Amino acid sequence: MMPALAKYTNEQHQTPVNKTLFEKYKLGKLLGYGAFAKVYHGYDIESKRSVAIKSINKKKIISRGLTSHIKLEITAMRRLQHPNIVRLHEVLANQKKVYFVLEFAKGGELFSKLSKCRFSEELSRRYFQQLISAVGYCHSRGVFHRDLKPENLLLDDNWNLKITDFGLSAISYNNNNNSNNNKLLHTMCGTPAYVAPEILLKKGYDGAKVDIWSCGVILYVFNAGYLPFNDPNLIVMYRKISRGDFHFPKWTSPELKRLLSRLLDTNPITRITIDEIVNDPWFKIGYKDVEVGCDDMEMMKCGGDGLESLNAFDIISFSSGCNLSSLFDEDDGGEMFLSTVAPEVMMERVVEAVVGEGLMVVVKKKWCVKVDGGQGQCGNFTLTVVVKRLTVEIVVVEVEWRGGVRDVWKRRVWPRLSGLVYRLDGPVAGD
Ligand code: ADE
Secondary structure, X not given: OOOOOOOOOOHHHOOOOOOEEOOOEEEEEEEEEOOOEEEEEEEEOOOOOEEEEEEEEHHHHHHOOOHHHHHHHHHHHHHOXXXXXXXXXXXXXXXXXXXXXXXXXXXXXXXXXXXXXXXXXXXXXXXXXXXXXXXXXXXXXXXXXXXXXXHHEEEOOOOOEEEOOOOOOEEOOOOOOOOHHHHEEOOOOOOHHHOOHHHHOXXXXXXXXXXXXXXXXXXXXXXHOOOOXXXXXXXXXXXXXXXXXXXXXXXXXXXXXXXXXXXXXXXXXXXXXXXXXXXXXXXXXXXXXXXXXXXXXXXXXXXXXXXXXXXXXXXXXXXXXHOOHHHHOOOOOEEEEEEOOOHHHHHHHHHHHHHHOOOXXXXXXXXXXXXXXXXXXXXXXXXXXXEEEOOOXXXXXXXXXXXXXXXXXXXXXXXXXXXXXXXXXXXXXXO
């Protein structure tokens, strides 16, 4: 009995082969699809390199309030550079779609190999080690997958494992915060058979512990060839998961049984941690953690002055040629400007303009100013202005307004700055 997960078979999802994207990529055959995205094989026309192109329908995303999921997916994948994680090469967009250009995993789904047989303990260990290396790396960067299952595990041309699809991942924004409450995530997500019991209880959960549970289910499937918790009736399946009601196949070794019992511990507090997995006797055999190079993009992000630099992904999001801002700012909550004045000068001019208009600065950081209109004619509003570096000579000014303050920005503050800035989508005249 194999995990029943039919995929990629519906003919209506086929797209004409050989469509060209931005004169840069040729789209090939459909590799897979979900509710909001389709994944195609493609290749870079210039380098002839194979890629996977994940195409996401903007309308569906916006209408279902999933914009923040896409932002999270970009944020999560951008942070990750590990040999067992599918790399995000670039993000492109037109009016209807956002395209993620991904590393192509030539071996396809590990799941398709599994559906034919179970793995030996040696092979199970090898793939489990690669999985834990990648998951541990993600966790150490505050990224949790939350939808780990064999379908999200691909193989490269050397038969090494690659984790893909961070569409459901959540970023821990409170990495330095000791409060457990802040580390708990509250979204119901994941695939039933791989879902941890604490998610079913809907009381919030720790993203790291949830991933470790899913790794336990995956290891079980590698070794057994079938799911530990399975039933045609979903309620019965949930009951089995909540009680940790599973049995080992007769061929599982005592050492692996011990590890699986610790992974599939229904209590997230006593469940094994990544550090403990790495020191487990069954896991340790032949394990050498990969060396992960320093992440250039992260290194670039902050210079010594604390001024945030932008990278290629941010630049794409801003550029009018393939503007993502309609996806990201559908509520017209702000705008962006370019300027060639020094960032310090820009910040000074913003504060001058705000104070000159009799507005109150409530937060003033080196590269960010927050303004409150108080109870005056503007009512209760905030205006946030952030300065970031785009190139050595150019800064980006991001303006965000809340609570009906758009006009205050447009009619009062903006005219005082317009001589300094160049707007991305056209000339600067007051509008
Ligand atoms: N299916 C989904 N993502 C893929 C990728 N990056 N490579 C190959 N097949 C895939």
